[in-house]
Every structure is written in structure tokens, then in C-alpha cells.
Amino acid sequence: MHFVDAKAALSRPNGLNIYRGCAHGCVYCDSRSTCYQFTHPFEDIEVKQNTPALLEALLQKKRQKIVISTGSMSDPYQPCEKELKLTRRFLELIDQYGFGASVHTKSDLVLRDIDLFESINRKTKSVLQMTLTVADEGLSRILEPNVCTTARRYEVLKAFQKRGVPTVVWMTPILPFLTDTEENLRAILDCCFDAGVKGIVCWNAGMTLRSGDREYYYRALDRHFPGLSGRYRRQYGDAYEVNSPDNERLMRIFHAECEKHRVIHDPDECFRYIAEIADRQTQLPLFE
Numbered sequence: 628m629h630f631v632d633a634k635a636a637l638s639r640p641n642g643l644n645i646y647r648g649c650a651h652g653c654v655y656c657d658s659r660s661t662c663y664q665f666t667h668p669f670e671d672i673e674v675k676q677n678t679p680a681l682l683e684a685l686l687q688k689k690r691q692k693i694v695i696s697t698g699s700m701s702d703p704y705q706p707c708e709k710e711l712k713l714t715r716r717f718l719e720l721i722d723q724y725g726f727g728a729s730v731h732t733k734s735d736l737v738l739r740d741i742d743l744f745e746s747i748n749r750k751t752k753s754v755l756q757m758t759l760t761v762a763d764e765g766l767s768r769i770l771e772p773n774v775c776t777t778a779r780r781y782e783v784l785k786a787f788q789k790r791g792v793p794t795v796v797w798m799t800p801i802l803p804f805l806t807d808t809e810e811n812l813r814a815i816l817d818c819c820f821d822a823g824v825k826g827i828v829c830w831n832a833g834m835t836l837r838s839g840d841r842e843y844y845y846r847a848l849d850r851h852f853p854g855l856s857g858r859y860r861r862q863y864g865d866a867y868e869v870n871s872p873d874n875e876r877l878m879r880i881f882h883a884e885c886e887k888h889r890v891i892h893d894p895d896e897c898f899r900y901i902a903e904i905a906d907r908q909t910q911l912p913l914f915e
Contacts, residue, residue, distance in 0.1 A: 632909035636681035647673035652773040654847035661839035686724040698731030702717030716741040731756035762814035784822035800834030826891030832877035
């Protein structure tokens with residue numbers, strides 16, 4: 628872990644990342660891709676220590692209320708957040724100034740701040756976004772080794788459901804030859820429906836791979852599933868979009884089940900929902 632000062636609080640569109648890098652160790656993480664130009668080891672968390680001060684200066688300008696999101700690049704509930712509490716400070720500022728908040732995480736540490744999510748949602752809007760992609764607990768511990776399991780994340784979603792805070796699940800990536808089964812798909816969907824999620828983000832039954840991310844993923848496959856990386860190379864070459872051979876059938880099931888349970892399943896519609904303030908009116912961007 629190391630500390631830096633950020634030049635600006637928000638990126639477009641209205642996103643905030645307090646941390647850069649991740650300690651969760653998920654073998655499929657796209658943020659490892661070389662296009663993001665990390666100049667430090669990915670697991671050496673970069674802490675943007677002045678982010679709360681920069682954010683407060685922006686919020687004090689009292690512009691049109693919007694939903695500010697965090698967690699698009701790096702999980703805002705890194706292990707160091709337990710002590711640093713910078714994500715909690717972000718939520719406190721959002722609550723204080725009457726803005727909306729959306730947080731994307733895989734960590735059950737988010738339960739620590741459920742009081743702030745509830746308070747923000749009463750005043751404006753808060754949304755918890757959580758990734759669920761591996762139903763099997765043993766497989767989850769291999770693919771996502773340093774973060775709580777899917778079963779625990781389901782418990783987190785249920786806790787937010789009880790507090791009336793809306794949730795959106797990212798059911799991605801779906802890993803070819805590992806998690807691209809109807810059994811896994813339906814198990815994740817059952818968790819989502821029981822937890823009353825508002826929407827599920829899933830573009831395809833597949834994943835993306837590019838330089839940096841691809842090499843790390845293949846090394847993990849070689850450790851845990853010998854021979855599988857060769858199958859990927861033969862099937863996909865250097866393709867960026869890596870979809871399951873069973874993609875079309877699995878996605879038909881996905882969309883049909885979401886329709887049946889009245890859950891938003893178009894990604895763009897999910898993102899519109901997340902960005903909406905309760906009055907449903909079109910909001911002005913923070914950047915002009």
C-alpha cells in the first residue's frame with residue numbers, strides 16, 4: 628500500500644476511485660490489463676488520500692443532485708479500507724450534501740456502512756452493485772481467492788434488501804469451460820431473485836481478455852486447471868471477446884428468467900436506473 632494525492636476527485640461520467648489496484652486476487656480481473664498503465668504492482672494498493680477533500684470541494688458547489696459511483700476500476704472495500712475508512716468518508720459526504728451514491732464491490736465489509744446507504748437512500752438514492760458469478764463455493768475460492776464467497780455476498784444482498792436499499796448484480800464474467808453451465812447460471816439467478824435485486828448486468832455468457840489480463844488468467848488456469856489455457860488458445864486465439872460455445876442458449880435462459888421475475892436485464896437500462904434520482908427526471912452532469 629502506498630499513498631498519493633489525486634489531481635481530481637471525479638472521472639467521467641461522475642465516477643470516483645479512491646483506490647487503484649486490488650488485493651482480491653480474482654484471476655479474471657480486467658483491471659490488470661496493460662491499457663490501464665499501472666506503474667506499480669497491481670496488489671500494491673495506491674490510496675488517493677486527498678479524494679475526500681477534493682470531493683467535498685465539488686459537492687459544496689451545490690450543483691444539480693446526481694448519483695456518484697465508485698468501484699468501476701478498483702473495489703472500494705479493499706482490506707485497507709477497514710482501517711482507512713475513506714469509502715465510508717465518501718458515503719458520509721454524499722449523505723451530508725444530499726447527493727446519490729452507487730458502490731460496486733465484492734466485499735462484505737460494505738455491511739459496516741449499511742447505515743449510510745440507508746440514510747442516503749431515504750434522502751436521494753443509493754444503490755449497491757455486487758458481482759455474483761461463481762455459485763460453487765470451492766470454485767469461487769480458486770477464482771476469487773481473497774474475497775468473500777458468493778454465498779456470503781448473497782447474505783449481503785439480503786441485508787440490503789431488508790433495509791430497502793436497491794441492489795444491482797453483475798453476473799459477469801462467465802468463464803468458458805468453468806462457469807458457463809446452466810446449473811451455475813440458474814444458481815446465481817436464484818440468489819438474485821430471492822434477494823430482490825433491481826437489475827442484473829450481463830452482456831454475454833463469456834468474458835474479455837486482453838494484454839496483461841490474458842497472461843495472468845492463463846497462468847492461473849495452468850496452476851489450477853492444467854491444459855485449459857491451451858483450449859482457450861485454440862478456441863479463441865487473441866480475441867478480446869471470449870464467449871462460451873453455449874452463449875446463445877445460456878443468454879436465452881437468462882433473459883427469459885429475468886423477464887419472468889421482472890428484473891431489469893438490459894445493461895444500458897441497468898445503468899440508467901443506477902444513475903436516476905428518485906424523481907426520475909433527467910439529471911444534469913456534474914461536469915459541464
